[in-house]
Amino acid sequence: MPIVELHVLEGYGPEDKRRLGEALTDAVRFVVPAPPEAITVMIHEMPTEDYYRGRTQRSGAPALPDPKELVHSYLAAMEARDLPAATAMLGEGFVMQFPGAAPMTELQELIDWAAPRYRFVTKTYEGFDAMQSEGAPALVYCRGTLAGEWPHGTAFEGIRFIDRFEVNGGKITRQDVWNDIAEVKGKA
Structure with a gap:
């Protein structure tokens, strides 16, 4: 049973997370012969105040449309x-x-x-x-x-x-x- 953990900055809505979960499930199925219900995707949110890149606090990009x-x-x-x-x-x-x-x-x-x-x-x-x-x-x-x-x-x-x-x-x-x-x- 594959388990995928994803860390994203907070601010993505439920629809964005649903799309991420489905896309990651499908990506696993390209490699692992598992039915969708056997794949677990866990999405963890990080507060934006805890995110730095290049010594600068940054925000996440908005989700692209489906x-x-x-x-x-x-x-x-x-x-x-x-x-x-x-x-x-x-x-x-x-x-x-x-x-x-x-x-x-x-x-x-x-x-x-x-x-x-x-x-x-x-x-x-x-x-x-x-x-x-x-x-x-x-x-x-x-x-x-x-x-x-x-x-x-x-x-x-x-x-x-x-x-x-x-x-x-x-x-x-x-x-x-x-x-x-x-x-x-x-x-x-």
């Missing part, structure tokens, strides 16, 4: 065509790549590119997966199916998709999209 929740909120804003809300979630140097398209850096480019391809698209999510590697952005994959309407008004559904996002500093900096829309449209 990258899965950030991506889900972004996708919801895009589906609602709330471009200002979606744009607010994007970081400097944002780029997105869709099948058969040149890289795009502005959300309006995507809207314009998609206009002759379909009237609208909605997503049904099967899951979101997030991971972090040393020195790299957080990665979020979401997967599921697309439904919508072709330009001539015929409905479609059940088209597989996977989106990959890079999240740096709580902002989305890259989106890569893979889906079967061209294959299904070719048969429509």
Whole structure:
């Protein structure tokens, strides 16, 4: 039964601690073949007045937003065509790549590119997966199916998709999209 002890400065809320506990449990499971209920995570808080680094009393950094929740909120804003809300979630140097398209850096480019391809698209999510590697952005994959309407008004559904996002500093900096829309449209 693995036991992980973590010391954090006080000030992190219950949601931040829940996310830490889940992330540490998942990290242990990458190496140790243990079910989640066999892994114990203990989080100890340290008062900030007891923390020094470089002879200076310091405070902890605020928790980053959950990258899965950030991506889900972004996708919801895009589906609602709330471009200002979606744009607010994007970081400097944002780029997105869709099948058969040149890289795009502005959300309006995507809207314009998609206009002759379909009237609208909605997503049904099967899951979101997030991971972090040393020195790299957080990665979020979401997967599921697309439904919508072709330009001539015929409905479609059940088209597989996977989106990959890079999240740096709580902002989305890259989106890569893979889906079967061209294959299904070719048969429509």
